[in-house]
Amino acid sequence: MSKKQLIIFDTTLRDGEQSPGAAMTQDEKLRIALALQRLRVDVIEAGFAAASPGDFAAIQAIARELTDTTVCSLARANAGDVTKAGEALKLARRKRIHTFIATSPIHMEMKLRMAPEQVLESAVGAVKLARQFTDDVEFSAEDAVRSDMDFLCRIFEAAIKAGATTINVPDTVGYSIPGLWGERMRQLIERVPNADKVIWSTHCHNDLGLAVANSLAAVQAGALQVECTINGLGERAGNASLEEIVMAVKTRADVFDVETRIDATQIVPCSRLVSTITGYPVQPNKAIVGANAFAHESGIHQDGVLKHRETYEIMRAEDVGWAANKLTLGKLSGRAAFRARLEELGYKFRSEAELAEAFARFKDLADKKHEIFDEDLQMLVTQADAARSEDRVQLEWMETTSKTGTRPIAKVALNLEGEIHEVQAQGDGPVDAVFAAIEKLIGSGSKLLLYSVNAITTGTDSQGEVTVRLAKDGRVVNGLGADTDIIIASAKAYINAINRLEVPISAHPQRTFEPVP
Known part of the structure; x- marks a missing residue:
């Protein structure tokens, strides 16, 4: 029996960028988007088109470049936001508009100053307008974790009727626990009319350290999309970690009846790129991508692994990309090899002058450091982006x-x-x-x-x-x-x-x- 595909929806470029100090330039966002495409992420939330001209331009640039991944823009449930999202995504080969509105009593009363019926009307209007730009429309009920179940059923039913193709249930404030979150997802799928006509999704924050656990509970309850970020980057304590979701499903194939299309060997390179660009280091004991994730200090563990790897390792380091930091170039390498390797890493030079400047920095580094790895090249380019000649x-x-x-x-x-x-x-x-x-x-x-x-x-x-x-x-x-x-x-x-x-x-x-x- 073939398994269903679990859609991996990456929001590193939108929710991840909301981490303090993690703002990215357009070039940096494009480099991460191309890395996510190599990772074979299904949907990339490239930004919030109405938030700023910079976000709009970045979404446009990503939409032009990506060929194998759906590009998505977030939009509040109003005509201006949805229209901006549609315009930014115009050139995308595959496009999605993700519109949302808060549905919890505290959000509706204190933030939106709207009655439930007004919220429902706004949701329906936004979904209908989004369908004029694309057939792929996602609707989210912000703070669903603290929303009334009956009202959630009503608004999701209305969104589906208006044309939504994905329904996202977010734990916006990281309040839930796995048993309750799985049960909430199960009840929604059972109670909402035409629930079988849409993809059910979950978006969990990590305030209690349960984002991954909650997301996986939702998957077991019927969700076929998980919204997540590289390294768990995101507001406050962050989001569900893409790498942990993917490897949990892959490693525990005996438990999950879903599979992803992710190329797991790209996980570590993508993690390092995001860490380098955002300035958010990965903690050494972080699952999958931490420096100690496959290290064994205990003599008992070392002995066991040497005798048979699976005594203490449930996955292979090379399967998630830990073998990817191979020596690539040295001080005798030429400009053509330098350009080719950086293009393989997702970086394209905009001019010969930019190539010459980067190559000069590479030669300078090679004089100081005998072995040049992919991580060195990524940092070299990131530093060039960070320190432009026009800096004051x-x-x-x-x-x-x-x-x-x-x-x-x-x-x-x-x-x-x-x-x-x-x-x-x-x-x-x-x-x-x-x-x-x-x-x-x-x-x-x-x-x-x-x-x-x-x-x-x-x-x-x-x-x-x-x-x-x-x-x-x-x-x-x-x-x-x-x-x-x-x-x-x-x-x-x-x-x-x-x-x-x-x-x-x-x-x-x-x-x-x-x-x-």
Whole structure:
């Protein structure tokens, strides 16, 4: 008996981007979309077309490029949002509009200020309008977890009658537990008229750490679509992790009567790309994609695995892409091989000048680091995207001095809107001194929320990947930097975050070297 296909709906580019500081450029979104297509994701929610001109343009760009994956735009249940979504998706080979409205009493009363009948009317109108742009329309009842079951049945019945082809049941606030969520999905499928005419979907948040468990419970109750993100990225505690959903279904084929079309060998490369671009590191013990996911420290475990892998491993590391970080290029590699490998990784150069600039950075890295892996190439391109020549603040050079018993000193020279300024400062460590020096020149007044360091690959000559998260006036941004020298990588990350904050650069009194006591 053949299994049903479980549709994997990835919302990394929409819900994932709502993580603090995880905003992506259009080029970065396109690179992730192409990686998701290689992963063979069924539907990519590319953004929220009505949210901003940037989101609209990114959805358009992705719609033009993708050939094998449905491109989706989110839209609130109003005519303006739905029309914007339809326009952004116009060139997509496969398109979906995903329209939603809140249905819980607290959301309807406190947020929407609408009566239930008004909410139902808006839902029906949005679905009908969306059908004018595409035959593939999804309707979601936001905060379904806290919604009245009878009202959910009514609004889902009306949405199906209006032309919705997918009905999504979201646990928007991560409130449910698996037994209750599975039962809610089961009851909806049993009670809603024409339930067999649509795909039932679930979208679970991870506030209680149960997003994956709730999603899988919904699948066992009849859901044939799961909405998820790479690395579980998303608002607050995040979403259900795509990699965990996929590998749970694959590994426990004895339990689930569904299968996906995902190419699991692309999971780790896609995870690393998303982590690099968003500046959200993957915790070492993260299931499937964490650095320790297939590591064995215990002597008993090591002995068992050496004798027979399946004593302690329920899946093979290479099946999810852990063998993908092979050596690809070296200092003797030519420009054609460099271009070809990056194109295989989903990056296309827009001009010969851009290729020449990237190749020069590659050669510089190859002089510092003997072995160049795919992760190094991805970081190289990501850094180029993060540090454009038009950036107002650029690092010219820096020098740090640190020895036992004295406070470290950093000397930093920055190009500020075309003018070179130099300064030095002390700190509790060399990184702190560098940040203090930069702040003397910029005076951003921002607050450092996060400083994170990760090795991109193995070995003592590995590039260090540094993420810096800054906040200013309610805005949060991530800055990214990489170098074989961690202090330089830290400076690059801080400057990248400053540029993203777009703080004013005014005349500042500390733009010359000063004596350090």
